[in-house]
Amino acid sequence: MLGRHPGRADTYALGVLSVVPTPITVRVPAKVNLHLSVGDTRPDGYHELVTVFQALSLTDEVTVRTADEPGIEVHGEGADSVPTGPSNLAWRAVQLLAEHSGRDPEEPGVQLTIRKGIPVAGGMAGGSADAAAALLAVNALWRLEIGRDDLADLAAKIGSDVPFSLLGGTALGTGRGERLVPVLARHTFHWVIALDRRGLETPGVYAELDRLRGDTGPHRVGEVEPLLEALASGDPRQLALLLGNDLQSAAVSLRPNLRRTLRAGVEAGALAGIVSGSGPTCAFLCTDDDAAVRVAAELSGAGVCRTVRVAQGPVPGARIVGDDRADRPTPPQVHA
Numbered sequence: 001m002l003g004r005h006p007g008r009a010d011t012y013a014l015g016v017l018s019v020v021p022t023p024i025t026v027r028v029p030a031k032v033n034l035h036l037s038v039g040d041t042r043p044d045g046y047h048e049l050v051t052v053f054q055a056l057s058l059t060d061e062v063t064v065r066t067a068d069e070p071g072i073e074v075h076g077e078g079a080d081s082v083p084t085g086p087s088n089l090a091w092r093a094v095q096l097l098a099e100h101s102g103r104d105p106e107e108p109g110v111q112l113t114i115r116k117g118i119p120v121a122g123g124m125a126g127g128s129a130d131a132a133a134a135l136l137a138v139n140a141l142w143r144l145e146i147g148r149d150d151l152a153d154l155a156a157k158i159g160s161d162v163p164f165s166l167l168g169g170t171a172l173g174t175g176r177g178e179r180l181v182p183v184l185a186r187h188t189f190h191w192v193i194a195l196d197r198r199g200l201e202t203p204g205v206y207a208e209l210d211r212l213r214g215d216t217g218p219h220r221v222g223e224v225e226p227l228l229e230a231l232a233s234g235d236p237r238q239l240a241l242l243l244g245n246d247l248q249s250a251a252v253s254l255r256p257n258l259r260r261t262l263r264a265g266v267e268a269g270a271l272a273g274i275v276s277g278s279g280p281t282c283a284f285l286c287t288d289d290d291a292a293v294r295v296a297a298e299l300s301g302a303g304v305c306r307t308v309r310v311a312q313g314p315v316p317g318a319r320i321v322g323d324d325r326a327d328r329p330t331p332p333q334v335h336a
C-alpha cells in the first residue's frame with residue numbers, strides 16, 4: 001500500500017516514505033420519531049411525511065481506515081444480521097463518496113469497522129446512522145472537505161433517515177423525511193427503549209399501513225405545532241400527550257405483542273409510549289432520569305421484550321470522536 005498511489009490524497013509522500021492516514025472514528029446516534037404523520041404515496045413510491053426526529057444517546061461507532069483489502073467488520077449486538085457486503089448502507093456511503101470524488105467505487109481502498117449500539121432493524125435508523133457516520137469519516141479520511149449541506153444531499157441519496165443521522169438534535173422532517181429544519185428543544189428528555197426479539201423491515205410496515213388504510217384518503221399529514229411548543233417548553237408531561245406515530249398501527253398489526261409492551265411501559269410509570277418509527281422498538285418518555293431507571297427495571301422484569309435500555313435526547317448527530325479504537329476488547333462477530 002505504502003507509496004503505491006503517490007498522486008492520491010490519502011497517502012502523503014515524505015521523501016521515500018509514505019504515511020498512511022490515521023483511521024477516523026465517528027460516533028452517531030439512534031433516532032426516535034416524536035411525531036410521524038404519513039401522507040399519501042408519491043409517484044416515486046415514497047410516502048409524504050411530516051415528522052419530528054430526536055437523536056438519542058444509543059450510538060454506533062464507525063471507523064474507516066485506508067486498506068489494500070476493502071472490507072466490513074461488524075461488532076456488537078445484532079451484528080450477525082448486518083450485511084457485510086455491498087448492501088451495507090455504510091458501504092454504500094463509501095461508494096457514493098468514491099464516485100463523487102472521482103475514485104473507483106469498486107475499489108475505494110477503505111476498510112470499515114462498525115460497532116453496533118443501535119438495535120438492528122429496530123426502527124431507530126441504525127443502518128442510516130452507519131451511512132451518515134461513514135460519509136463523515138471518509139470525508140475526513142480522504143480530506144475531501146465536503147461541507148455539511150453537500151454531505152446531507154449525498155446522505156439523502158442513501159436513505160430518507162440518513163440526513164437526520166448526520167444532523168442530530170431535534171428536527172422537523174418533511175418530504176420523504178430528508179428535508180430538515182432544526183427545532184428548539186429545551187432540556188434533556190429521558191427515555192426507556194424496549195427492544196423486541198426480532199426486527200421489522202421498513203418497506204413492509206409502510207405497505208401494511210397502506211393495506212390498513214385501504215381506499216380511504218387522501219391522507220392529510222397531522223398538525224405538528226403543539227408538539228413543537230411542548231419541545232420548546234421542555235415539559236415532558238406536555239410532550240407525552242402529543243407523541244404520535246401513524247406507523248404504530250401498522251407495526252402493531254404485524255407484531256400484536258407490541259400492544260402488551262406499550263401497556264407494560266405505561267403501567268411501569270412512563271408518561272407515554274410509542275413505537276419508534278417503523279418499529280418494533282418501543283420508546284417510553286419518562287419524567288426524569290430516576291423515573292427512567294425505575295421504568296426500565298420494571299419493564300425488563302415484565303418479560304414483554306428482549307432487552308431494555310435507558311437513553312437521553314437530544315444528542316448531537318454524527319461526529320468525529322478520534323482515531324482507531326483497535327485496542328477495544330470486543331471480538332468481531334462478523335468478518336468481511
Ligand SMILES: C[C@](O)(CO)[C@H](O)COP(=O)(O)OP(=O)(O)OC[C@H]1O[C@@H](n2ccc(N)nc2=O)[C@H](O)[C@@H]1O
Nearest residue numbers: 045046047049159160161162176177202203206277278
Ligand atoms: C420509518 C422512518 O424511519 C421514519 O423516520 C423512515 O421513514 C424510514 O426511512 P429509511 O429507513 O431511511 O427508508 P428509505 O431507505 O428511504 O426507504 C425504505 C422504504 O421505506 C418506504 N418509505 C420510506 C420513507 C418514506 N417517506 N416513505 C416510504 O414509503 C419505502 O417503501 C422505501 O422503499
Ligand SMILES: Nc1ncnc2c1ncn2[C@@H]1O[C@H](COP(=O)(O)OP(=O)(O)OP(=O)(O)O)[C@@H](O)[C@H]1O
Nearest residue numbers: 088089120121122123124125126127128130161202
Ligand atoms: N450498517 C447497517 N446496520 C444495520 N443494518 C443494516 C446496515 N446496512 C444495511 N442494513 C440492513 O438494513 C436493514 C434495516 O436495518 P436498520 O437497523 O437500518 O433498520 P431500522 O433501524 O428499522 O431503519 P429505519 O429506522 O431507518 O427504518 C437490516 O435488516 C439490515 O439487513
